[in-house]
Amino acid sequence: xxxxxxxxxxxxxxxxxxxxxxxxxxxxxxxxxxxxxxxxxxxxxxxxxxxxxxxxxxxxxxxxxxxxxxxxxxxxxxxxxxxxxxxxxxxxxxxxxxxxxxxxxxxxxxxxxxxxxxxxxxxxxxxxxxxxxxxxxxxxxxxxxxxxxxxxxxxxxxxxxxxxxxxxxxxxxxxxxxxxxxxxxxxxxxxxxxxxxxxxxxxxxxxxxxxxxxxxxxxxxxxxxxxxxxxxxxxxxxxxxxxxxxxxxxxxxxxxxxxxxxxxxxxxxxxxxxxxxxxxxxxxxxxxxxxxxxxxxxxxxxxxxxxxxxxxxxxxxxxxxxxxxxxxxxxxxxxxxxxxxxxxxxxxxxxxxxxxxxxxxxxxxxxxxxxxxxxxxxxxxxxxxxxxxxxxxxxxxxxxxxxxxxxxxxxxxxxxxxxxxxxxxxxxxxxxxxxxxxxxxxxxxxxxxxxxxxxxxxxxxxxxxxxxxxxxxxxxxxxxxxxxxxxxxxxxxxxxxxxxxxxxxxxxxxxxxxxxxxxxxxxxxxxxxxxxxxxxxxxxxxxxxxxxxxxxxxxxxxxxxxxxxxxxxxxxxxxxxxxxxxxxxxxxxxxxxxxxxxxxxxxxxxxxxxxxxxxxxxxxxxxxxxxxxxxxxxxxxxxxxxxxxxxxxxxxxxxxxxxxxxxxxxxxxxxxxxxxxxxxxxxxxxxxxxxxxxxxxxxx
Ligand SMILES: NC(=O)c1ccc[n+]([C@@H]2O[C@H](COP(=O)([O-])OP(=O)(O)OC[C@H]3O[C@@H](n4cnc5c(N)ncnc54)[C@H](O)[C@@H]3O)[C@@H](O)[C@H]2O)c1
Numbered sequence: 001x002x003x004x005x006x007x008x009x010x011x012x013x014x015x016x017x018x019x020x021x022x023x024x025x026x027x028x029x030x031x032x033x034x035x036x037x038x039x040x041x042x043x044x045x046x047x048x049x050x051x052x053x054x055x056x057x058x059x060x061x062x063x064x065x066x067x068x069x070x071x072x073x074x075x076x077x078x079x080x081x082x083x084x085x086x087x088x089x090x091x092x093x094x095x096x097x098x099x100x101x102x103x104x105x106x107x108x109x110x111x112x113x114x115x116x117x118x119x120x121x122x123x124x125x126x127x128x129x130x131x132x133x134x135x136x137x138x139x140x141x142x143x144x145x146x147x148x149x150x151x152x153x154x155x156x157x158x159x160x161x162x163x164x165x166x167x168x169x170x171x172x173x174x175x176x177x178x179x180x181x182x183x184x185x186x187x188x189x190x191x192x193x194x195x196x197x198x199x200x201x202x203x204x205x206x207x208x209x210x211x212x213x214x215x216x217x218x219x220x221x222x223x224x225x226x227x228x229x230x231x232x233x234x235x236x237x238x239x240x241x242x243x244x245x246x247x248x249x250x251x252x253x254x255x256x257x258x259x260x261x262x263x264x265x266x267x268x269x270x271x272x273x274x275x276x277x278x279x280x281x282x283x284x285x286x287x288x289x290x291x292x293x294x295x296x297x298x299x300x301x302x303x304x305x306x307x308x309x310x311x312x313x314x315x316x317x318x319x320x321x322x323x324x325x326x327x328x329x330x331x332x333x334x335x336x337x338x339x340x341x342x343x344x345x346x347x348x349x350x351x352x353x354x355x356x357x358x359x360x361x362x363x364x365x366x367x368x369x370x371x372x373x374x375x376x377x378x379x380x381x382x383x384x385x386x387x388x389x390x391x392x393x394x395x396x397x398x399x400x401x402x403x404x405x406x407x408x409x410x411x412x413x414x415x416x417x418x419x420x421x422x423x424x425x426x427x428x429x430x431x432x433x434x435x436x437x438x439x440x441x442x443x444x445x446x447x448x449x450x451x452x453x454x455x456x457x458x459x460x461x462x463x464x465x466x467x468x469x470x471x472x473x474x475x476x477x478x479x480x481x482x483x484x485x486x487x488x489x490x491x492x493x494x495x496x497x498x499x500x501x502x503x504x505x506x507x508x509x510x511x512x513x514x515x516x517x518x519x520x521x522x523x524x525x526x527x528x529x530x531x532x533x534x535x536x537x538x539x540x541x542x543x544x545x546x547x548x549x550x551x552x553x554x555x556x557x558x559x560x561x562x563x564x565x566x567x568x569x570x571x572x573x574x575x576x577x578x579x580x581x582x583x584x585x586x587x588x589x590x591x592x593x594x595x596x597x598x599x600x601x602x603x604x605x606x607x608x609x610x611x612x613x614x615x616x617x618x619x620x621x622x623x624x625x626x627x628x629x630x631x632x633x634x635x636x637x638x639x640x641x642x643x644x645x646x647x648x649x650x651x652x653x654x655x656x657x658x659x660x661x662x663x664x665x666x667x668x669x670x671x672x673x674x675x676x677x678x679x680x681x682x683x684x685x686x687x688x689x690x691x692x693x694x695x696x697x698x699x700x
Contacts, residue, residue, distance in 0.1 A: 006036045007056070014196050015040075015048045016189070019115075020056030027055055027062035029111035029143065030069050034085040037115070041092055050196035051096075053115065054103035054189060061102075061128070064110020065143075067281050074268045080261050086111070086143035087257040090118030094151070094208035099199040103192035104128045105185055109167065114141060117148035120199055120206060121180035123192040124170040130178055131167030135237045137280055138273040142264035146241060147248045147256040150210030152178050155249070159223045162241045209253040216249045237267055271652055275644025278687075279634055282627035282645075283465055290460025292453040296320060296372035299458070300396070302388055303378035304328075304361070307405050309335035310433025311375055312359060313342040314462050317434070321358040323367045332361040342434045365395045373401040373458055375427060380529070382409050386417040393419035401454050403427035408478050408533035411471045412444040412700045422448040425455055428475060429464075430636055438636040439464040440475050445697040467632045470622035470695035474534035476629065477636040479622075480613045482530035483539060484637075487609035488514025489548045490669075492585070495592035496599045498569055499581055504602035509640025514606065518552075519568030523561050527552050542669055551589040558588050601665065608662060608670045610639060611646040615673040618647070618686070621696030626686035647686040655679035 003022040008015055017040055021027045044051070055061045073079050093100045100119030102108075108116065108130045116122050124130070132145045140146060141162070149158040157176050161168065173179040183191035199205075213219060224242050227234040240263040248256025267273050298321035301308045305326075312322035316339050326332050339359050346352045360367060368374060374392050378384055385404060392402060402424045404414055411426040418424040426442030439459040443452050452468060459466035469476040491501045492515070502513025518526055527549060535545045555561075562568040563576055571579045614629050623629045630645020643649040650658045659680045662670040672680075679685065 004036060005033045006040055008040060010048065011193055012197060013047060013049045014052055014193050015044055015050075016052045016054065016193070018054055018056045019062065025057065026060050026107075027057055027112060028066035028069075029062060029064060029115065030066050031082050031085065034082075034089055038085065038089050038092070041089070041096070044098065048098060049200045050098050051100045051119075052103055052189070052192045052196055053100060053119065054192065055105060058105070060106035061104040061108035062112025062115070063107070064112050064133075067137075067277055067284070070268060070277055071274065074265070074274075079265055083142050083261045083264065084257075086114060087261075090114070090144045090148055091208065091253075093118035099196060099205065101192045101196040101199070103188050104130065104179075105188055107167070109133055110141065110145075111143045114143035114145045114148065117145060117151065121195055122173075122178065123181045123183050123188060123195055124173065124179045125185045125188055126170055126182055128170040128173075128179075129167040130170070130173050131165065132162055133165040133167065135163060135235075135241065136165040138235075138237055138270070138276040139267050140237050140240050140244065140260065140264055142260065142268070144257060144260065146244045146260045147210065147253050150245075150248065151206055151208075155213040155216055155219045155245075159219065159241070159245060162245070163223060163227060163238055210248065212249045216246075220246055220249070236270070236272070240267060272642050274652070275642055275648055278627075278644045278648045279631060279641065282631045283635075285627065286465050286467055286631055287460065289453070289456045289466060289468075291457070293450075293457025294454065295461055296458055298323065298358075298371045300325070300368045300371040300374040300392075302326075302374060302376045302392060304331045304335035305377065305379075306431060307429060307433060308375070308377035309338040310431065311377060311405070311429055311462075313339040314434045316355050316359045317342045317346050317352070318462060319355055319358070320461065321371075322360075323371055324359070324361045325363070325365065325368070326361070327363060329363070332363070336361065365391060368392070368395040369397060371396065371400060373403060373454075375403045375405055377405040380407060380409065382413060385409065385414055389414055389417040389424075393417070399423075401451060401458070403455060405429055407529055408474050410473065410698070411442045412698055415444045415446065415700060421446050423451050425451055426471070426475065427455055427459070428477070430477075436636070437463070437465055438477075438632060439466050440477060440632065440636070441466050441468045442471050442475050443468065443694065443697065444471055445700050465631060465635060467628045468624055468695055469628070469632070470617075470620075471697050472617075472620065472622045473537040476617055476622050476632055478529070479534050479538060479617065480610055480633065481637045482534040483613035484606060484610045485514050485517060485526055485530050486535055486539065486543060486545070486548050487606055488518065489551055490543070491598075491602050491605060493547060493551060493589060493591055494598050495594045496602050497594060498585060500599050501602055505606050508603040508607050509642060510606070511638050515569035519562045519570055521562065522564055523552050523556050523568065527556065542671060554588055555585065558584075560585060560588065604661060605665060605670075608665060611650065611658070612662060612670050612672060614646040615650070615676050616671065618689075619673045619675055621692065624692045624695050626689055650676060651685040651687050655684070
């Protein structure tokens, strides 16, 4: 016998149906919930005049469909029947003589909100948020949301909610008509029951089907234009929403449901949605890890440069105290300004603005005794970092966690400097810290498992997704990114015109090409970080790294150094705007004559350079699971999101096909690696790999 998802209690002739998905922190909607609700409505009985639907989970109504269940649904022949259950349930509720009031004590998203949309009214707590975010996952609502929302909202607002995927705060939902009343949490259920009784008495009802908008065509047209004008143009889910809503307006709710089902299943079965569901699922698994450690109250940051200031600003904006130490007054002043900018963006809520007082700065070593964690972010110099970490150890509590934000210095080389090294690990943030969602956690051989959990919790508190990776040169992201940058220079040396290199990258789905990326980072830093610290250690057996270094050094010597200097692979004006290509580069590096066959391979070479480095990271233990690599590649180093990450891309393309493409380009530079090679033979997938407990760590 499975546990019931719905329980019923009656009060004042009102049936209170409480949704409580067993074993989950938030309610999810699936076939079982739909069937249980349908059965509950079938047996309400004569002693009940109204229904209140609510949640057994404190502080939330429901997360929507179970994302892990969607691939299974996609594969089923009777998937359309499952969606019909949701549509039938909504119509049952809408046509029932008994009004249904939903009590929403927090987030109500997707399929969970759709359950409420068949009803008569929603009572929500002030902190509740309601939305249909499916479009952000590459989908559209499939449980009737595209049609039912129009029972509540005018067409313009309904399209806004559907096309943006943005949740409405309770107050905004009240103004627009999606929420009927707001009630404090302790009164939520009482108010919902009271409202249900009022509706019984008044007999007032919203229509069971939406009333078509008189100016519908014009409103739809306006939204279609707005969607087409978005960056990247209208996406398939946005187009599907417009078409399906139009069907409902013109032909009625049943035709709208049928159109919704067809469009939802088409999208769900598309490679783009599978990639995005995969990333969502893999990202959620990583976020779960943030729940194992305690929350922190204050953090120390050593070095208030670009990274240190970003870490401190992110902490302060989230209500965590930051004690910042730098040797330079100028750096501390700039860091303070950074904090102010981030807080400004956080809005003018006085409680948020008061957080600025939780920042303090010092040039001494004072004020670190009470912090829960210290993050070291001084210059990328091993000797300096060793000195700083030793000094840090003298000024902090014995229980405080210690982290280094190094981009590539091996963590096991820094660990001996820390008193009690079991509390030390790498915490690699990305720039700009307040916007980039990823943190790499790098334990060394003696890092305590509890330290990794605490660091993951800190990452979560800072709003970041933590991924645990191995202590190999460049860890995961800096290493893979180095390989991709190197491929950009190799293409240049092979005679591919610079504009063709960056265009090929963008066509393959990268946001910018590798030459533009060199210009942003500055060529000096690429030589120091990507070549010296990473490529020479891990790629020399496969790649002619000296040739790449030689080309970069020649360029730097000739003043070609990147955007900050006004001249890189592109030319820039005084405001840093790109004005054109730097034609001198090709001659400076002595590139080969252009060859159309080589140029035609540029996109594949960039994609496979990136992907094969990832496959090797799995083979050598740098990653605990291919899923981690997919999330880190997309969130940290801009692997094309529609491909779902390098491992998902390989699974979707087929291992055999990927190996063939590596072979065509040359397995020396594009080695498929042991795992992909054996997957090609077995027909298996990276996704089915078992998770490793910990990533590779060299002995200390
Ligand atoms: N910039 C990036 O994109 C990026 C990304 C990830 C990691 N990192 C790493 O983060 C670290 C910091 O990088 P950054 O870009 O912020 O450098 P930065 O040059 O902007 O800042 C370094 C700061 O450290 C200060 N400093 C030097 N010695 C100090 C000491 N003894 N005590 C206190 N402060 C001291 C300097 O005054 C300077 O303000 C480096 O290890 C770097 O590799 C950088």
